[in-house]
Amino acid sequence: MTETTQTNNRPLITAFDRTVLIIIGVIVAAIVLTIALGDRVGVTLERVSPVGSARSTSPITIQFSESMNRPTVSERLQFDPPLEGTVTWSANTLIYTPAEPMSPGASYTVTLMRGAQSEGGREVLSDTQFTFEVRRPRVAYLYPADDVPQNLWVVDPANLDSAAQVTFSATGIYDYAVSPDGSQIAFSERNTNGTNDIKLLDLDTGALTQITNCQDSSCTTPVWRPDGRLIAYERVDFNSDLGGVGRSPTRIWLADPFTSPPSSRPLFTQTQILGYNAQWSADGRRIAVFDSASVSILVYDFTTEEILAIPSRAGTSGALSPDGTKLVFPEVPPITEGQSIRQYLRIADLEANTVEFISTPEDPLEDDQARWNPDGTLLAITRRYSDERGTRGHLLYVLDPFNPTDARPVINDPNYADGAFYWSPTGDQLLVQRLRMFDEQGNPDNLARPEIWVTNLDGSAAQMVAHNAYLPRWVP
Template sequence: MMTQKSALSFDRVVWLSVATVIVTIALVILRGDQLQLLPQRLSPVADAVGVSPRTQIVLQFDQPLAALPPGATLQLTPPVTGALQIAADRLIFTPGMPLTTDMTYTVQLDAALRGQQGGRLREPLRWQFRTGGLQVVYTAVDAEGRERLFVADANLGGAAERPASPTQLTSGPLSLWDFSVSPRSGQIVYSALKEDGTSDLWAVQLGDLTPTLLAPCPNAVCNSTAWSPDGKLLAYARRNASEFGAAALSPPRLWLFDPASGDTAPVFTDSQKLAFEPSWSADNQWLSYVSPEDGGVGVIQLATGQEQFYPTISGETGRWQPQADRLLYTSFRQVGEQYVAHIVLADPVSGEATNLSGETALVEDGAPAWSPDGAWIAFRRKELTGPGATPGKQIWRMRADGRAAAPLTSDPGFDYSAPQWSPDGRYLLFHRLPLKGPTITLSVWIYDVTTGARWLVAEPGQRPQWAP
């Protein structure tokens, strides 16, 4: 039987326990209120200049983010509409339309955002950046033989304006392998070589000169990247090191990388299928690639797994038409006693194929590139006979059906690289190589399809791409 003294002692214990719980809860609440959600990285960075008009606004925090609370806003001034989403520890704003060129924008994020660990944003975030115009990303080799990444203004005023000095984007003791530019955000991803002969995928945003590791590739070489047109996936080739050889000498396989989640996955269910040089269709549904084991260009429909194959020894991947699931590839064949290279338009669904160069044309065509509206094709051509024959390849243009083929350059002393159309379809970008002279230096040029004017962007420079 419990005595009165025992009952009082029991009551004290109960009340003490309750008080302890209350104090603990209060401390948790107080501690939760004191926890801060700290930004680790802003992109574009504060006061950045020359930012791509197609940039995304990305804020990375010190912890994964909770769901967006009602009314949470990220505002740009001047006003911009777009989509706001959470990806782990990042808040991403994707503008619905490209930003205005050469414009200063102010970004403000309200303080309603919270993290999954209880941290909250104590006060609004606010910073500015300034967009640039159309730019050109290219590589150049330094005095030590290392290939570096640069960006320069497109200088659309032409030769009348003096081009600004280019900005170097990569450094370090080793070179890069290759790179690609996202058509959606302007983000540049490049394959950075390491001392053991492998390479990782790194990313850099125009206006922010701090590279970030995008996809580590331990004991492997990752390169040959291609952004999907919607910017949601990155296709790349991966070569794994093995007991039989170094990674760089190993056979390539195609993989997909999701920047939002960091997930990677092989393209093919058959782990032994080899492929590299991926290229996306405009609707993000098809991939073309070079198939080294079969000797040609392969295509796969990602949703269904449907495949097609086009035999060729060109080593070039297929290039998809912007408004249709058709692609261009280069086919080697024999015309009489002459070996030629022709451009073929293929439909992987119907199986139809059309020789756009002309069945009997004595030419070496290659590196076709569609204009943004799909109406024109720019390409490299070397005429093998006649008054137009040159030692190097020139830049030509023809209609989408092969009609009205005409040269845009006619310089016997130079060889021209694969052309790249500007987003508005007015300009072509390429590098050219002198075939003789006291110095042989690659240089980057722009050609105005409307006026025929051309001007120098960078010398030395090679492998240029537009940064929209």
């Protein structure tokens, strides 16, 4: 009998095994190819802005695909025309902030030359270029002045038909402030229970964000820090749940609109320090408030945490110079019986601890508001003379604060009184709220409503951009 042995003929590698091996091979090849071609792909730019159109105060941003060797980026960044500024970073995004507002109507080209390196050694392999045109600033205001509710409107002074309502509050807007880059407006809205809350309007998208939660308080008068990262505002607590206590004095709080949810805290932790009428220096280092408890202007330095007190009876914080080293503020002389009160201006040097006169109690005039131009070389003020130059209302003047004898009227119309005013971002125009007090025959104009005007510094090209409106602000 012959013995038969069976042989196992199954293959050593199955079809499934082959599939797995092929997939592994493809992955390995992809990895090898990625490593081999990595330097040829290079670092990519995921987003640049602005493109096409920009505000005069818009920052320039470049977002990279990975963390960069930052000096290699800065040294390859070019602007045409040249544009001075500072570079900061947020993660993988370069932020270039111009030292001065860009010229409205001008076109700028930004170029990043190839060769900028990531921290991993990869490079930007080609030049990147983008262009934008700076649009002219617009004007915001509250309307109507003679009815309720008041809401925010925005208009292009070069096209008055462009006037558009941007808030639609049923209870009305109390006051507001435009963000430094012109993209947002922080406003105080009246609530139905008598309180006020601060909200944030995105002018590009129309989105609304509530910044404060003042259920038993009045939160008003927002003021942006010049970098756009914080908002100072005034808060009064009603203390409704504390019988017989009454309302608190006004204090300054700081809101961070970029936390989620937005957060707030008092400017001063010491409860005995009061304050209102907050004003920032352009570098954000200092903030000035008026403290009614000490009857003085308090200038707080965030760097040193020091508080400088400047006695003043006028009840306002004045105007900090752009570099934060000077403070112009109104003062009133001691009140004596039978003497008329004339408010005058003084200038304090916060570094040298000196105070000088811009005008004096003996001058035949009364000064009111003052604001520095963007480069800190000129002041705009509202003034009323009591001599042969006299007018019945305050008019807008421009002067050199370090040679204040040569004050030049802006719009010299004695039939008007000039009120709130603001410099344009580039300092070549003024925005002013005006009221026609008398007609051409000198009779009181009892039907007058406040008007919003834009003018050059010498009064040329003056035009009314809104009627029956008030609280104007530039929108860069």
